[in-house]
Amino acid sequence: MNIQKLPWAGIRIETGDIAIVIDPIARILEEFGGAREPMYPISNFGKADALLITHLHEDHFDPAAIIEAYGAAIPIYVAAGLEDAVRAAGLTNVIGVAVHSTFELSRDVKVTALPSVDGLGDIQVAWFVEGAGRKVIHCGDTLWHGYWWSFAQNYGPFDAACLPVNGAVLELPGMIPTGQPICLTPEQAIAAATVLGAKTLVPIHYGTMQYPPIYNETPNIAARLAAASEVQLNVSMIKTMEKITL
Template identity: 45%
Template sequence: MIVTKLPWAGVKVEIGTTRIAIDPLYNFPPRYERSHEPLYPLDVFGKVDAVLITHHHPDHFDPEAIARFYGEEIPVYLPVESLKLIGDTPLKQLYGMELGQSIRIGSAKAIAVFAMDGFGDPQVSWVVEGGGKRLIHGGDTLWHGHWWNIKSVHGPFDIACMPVNAAIVEFRGNPPSGQPITLGPEQAVAAAYVLGAKTLLPIHYRTIHQPPLYCETPDLPERLHASAAERGIKLALLDTHDSLDLSGDAEAIEQVRQ
């Protein structure tokens, strides 16, 4: 298994000749003024066989980019409840997934598992396994009590891709709550620990920070390193285009630049 960091919350997973993109993003959501990191055409990262979407929010589901760079016929899997929320798209193969439902994509297996959305919208986390390795991608989940159940049924994991920016927003609800809508650094490490993950790959940070509309929590890298060291979790703070190669020894994780 090779895991490549895409911008924002996206990752690309390669298992043998099978390639899967999770939450790939190219078109920056118009609500925000600018991206704090470059967004690349999705084909820069190579072709994929399927796309997994954690939820329908525009910073996670970019149907125009998916159709443009992967083709309108690319299979796209997302929560079944999201199908009625996404409107018209150019995508021809959209499949709604129930919690616990699994699919085969080439040499990989993908399973939709529980996640908790910060706005009460439908969301899943994705478990992807193959080649003797397991990954979980948390989208922009909050903390919840299903981590232990997920580990019991699907874990332990080689790598957990978890949101870390503890975003506080002012565009949803009046008055605004002042509470994070995603995991923070310490919670992401705790989730990886409970899931039995060897490595935490932080996602969902850096790209968007526009106070007071959308505020990222401060001191992210320092807090991640401190919490991961305390819990004994390996931390992979990857830049876009960087990859983790888990295809060799289970304990040998190599960071490479594509």
């Protein structure tokens, strides 16, 4: 199984003949200052047999870019309850998946929707992918929550956990500022990966956006990940376009 890093929080998983793309985007909105890393057409990363979307925030769901790369009929899996919104964006082959439900993409590749906690209270799922004897989980832009232990008990240990690490603090118009992160901090990501029994942490959701006071990324991410990591946990900070093999 190969994992390729896409911009921001996106990844592409190759397992056997199946290619799965999670949360691909081709732009960061100017309202958030634009992108601080190169952005690419999604098609640059190769074919996709299925798309998995963790939630519909615009930095995780880019329908125009998806349609341009794969066409409107690409199978796209979302959390149950989001189907109409995704169809309204122009996608035609939309499958809603209930939390804890599993579906097969081939005889050897299974995907399960797991619970996740969104920093703004919107519907979100984590995606657990099994294939070629390997297990990968992608958690969107999750907060710290209490599901990690049940994930480990029921689905783990994991070969790789793709977790947000930038502990972003938002000050959005109309919302009372709290100073609290809306996704995992570096230390929380290490803790979550450790509970999950992950061999490798693939950090996502960092380095692309910084637009104070609206969007504030936590500082010193790489150093803090290194300081917090256990010896048995490999932290693989792959750059966009790079791949690792599990």
